[in-house]
Amino acid sequence: MKRVGLLGGSFNPAHAGHRHISIEALRLLQLDEIWWLVSPQNPLKAAAGMAPLAARLASARKAARHPRIRPSAIEAQLGTRYAVDTVIALQHRHPKTRFIWLAGADILPELPRWHRWRALLHRLPIAVLARPRYMGAALR
Incomplete structure (x- = not known):
């Protein structure tokens, strides 16, 4: 079974931190690929100051620089x-794929604000990846 990590976000812009945690996840979790899910509009973030989706997707493609990291606008589709x-x-589209949700440690304290977050936890495993600046808040 194919193993794919999902890293969702605004990617406004994509940066080396996204790439770093993705490469770590590929190695530590033995993933076949990571799909960067470039969100059309994060429901928890203001639209003001958000670059257009096409610009953020282009930024993600430029930042990924790895054959197994695949930026995508699948949420818009x-x-x-x-x-x-x-x-x-x-x-439903990929029944023979095992998905793992990837999250930086900065996301963990916000998880209870996500829409139907418990249902998400029941659907797939979540791997929390260290981001040293945010680890203290994540562990509280």
């Missing part, structure tokens, strides 16, 4: 807004 809905759609 699927019409999904929330991580749980995206995961459900991807699991």
